[in-house]
C-alpha cells in the first residue's frame with residue numbers, strides 16, 4: 001500500500017508517515033523500575049527496594065548523582081551471581097565494616113537477587129535494604145525471586161520495544177524510498193498518482209476545485225546528446241528544485257515520466273493553476289544552467305486542466321486533458337503554458 005505523506009510539495013526525512021508512533025523510552029523504564037521499587041517496599045515492608053543494573057546492560061542509568069543512601073550502598077557492593085541474604089549486617093564478615101553499616105545510615109538488613117538477561121548473564125540486581133535486622137525465610141526468598149522475574153520481564157519488553165523502534169525506522173526508510181524519486185527527491189509516479197487520487201476525492205467531498213499541471217522539459221534530448229547523461233541528470237535535478245520552489249506545502253510535485261512532471265493543486269481553479277505554471281516556467285527560463293563553462297538555456301512547456309473546466313472528469317481524464325494542452329504548448333513553440341479547453345459540442 002502506498003501512503004500519501006502529509007507534506008506534499010517536498011518529501012523530506014522529517015515527513016511523518018502514518019504508523020510512526022514512538023515506543024517505550026528510557027523515561028518509561030525508569031518509571032517501571034520506580035514502580036517495582038514501591039511494590040518491593042510494600043511487599044517486604046523494608047525501608048528501600050533498589051533495582052540497579054551493571055553499566056551498559058540496559059537503557060537504565062547504572063548510577064545517578066541523585067541516588068539515595070540505600071542506592072549508594074547497593075551500588076558499592078559487587079552484583080552477586082546468586083541470591084544473598086544478610087539478616088544483620090553487623091554480624092556479617094564482609095559488611096560489618098562497611099561505612100553505611102558501621103556508621104550512618106546504619107544499614108542492618110540486606111537481601112539481593114541477581115537479574116539475568118536473556119543469555120542468563122547477570123545484568124543487575126534487585127535488593128532490599130532496611131535499618132533493622134530481620135529474618136528472611138524461604139517464602140520471602142521465593143517472593144524476592146518472583147520480583148526479580150518481574151523486572152526481567154519488564155526488561156525483555158523494553159528490549160522488544162527497542163527492536164520495534166529499529167524496525168519502524170527501517171520500515172519508514174523503505175516506505176520513503178518507495179515513494180520518492182531517488183534522483184530528483186520529489187514524489188515518484190506511483191506516489192504522485194496516489195496523492196492525486198486522495199486529493200481529488202477530498203476536493204470532491206468538500207466541493208473544492210482541483211487543478212493539475214503536466215510539465216515537460218524542452219529539447220532535453222539535445223542536452224543528453226551533447227553533454228552526456230550525467231549532465232542531463234544534473235539539469236533534471238536543478239529543474240525539479242526550481243519547480244518545487246514554486247509550490248506550497250499542500251501542493252504536490254512528482255516525476256511523472258523521464259523529464260515529465262505532474263503538479264497537483266488541491267483547491268485551485270484554472271486561473272490559479274495558470275499562475276503557478278507560469279511561475280514555474282519563469283523559474284526555469286529565468287536563469288541558465290551551467291555545465292562546466294557551457295551555458296544552457298532551459299525551458300519547460302506545460303498543460304493545465306482543472307475540475308472547474310471538466311467537472312465530471314476522472315483523474316486519468318484530467319491528466320490526458322492536461323497532456324493534450326502540453327502538446328499544444330510544444331506545438332506553439334515551447335516555453336509556454338496552455339490550458340485544456342473543453343470540446344465544443
Ligand SMILES: Nc1nc2c(ncn2[C@@H]2O[C@H](COP(=O)(O)OP(=O)(O)OP(=O)(O)O)[C@@H](O)[C@H]2O)c(=O)[nH]1
Nearest residue numbers: 216217218219220221222224229230232233258259
Ligand atoms: N539524463 C537523463 N535523461 C533522461 C532521463 N529520463 C529521460 N531522459 C531523456 O529525456 C529525453 C527526452 O527526449 P524527448 O522525449 O525526445 O524530448 P525532448 O528532447 O525534451 O524534446 P521535446 O519534449 O519535444 O521538447 C530522452 O533522451 C530520454 O533519454 C533521466 O533520468 N536522466
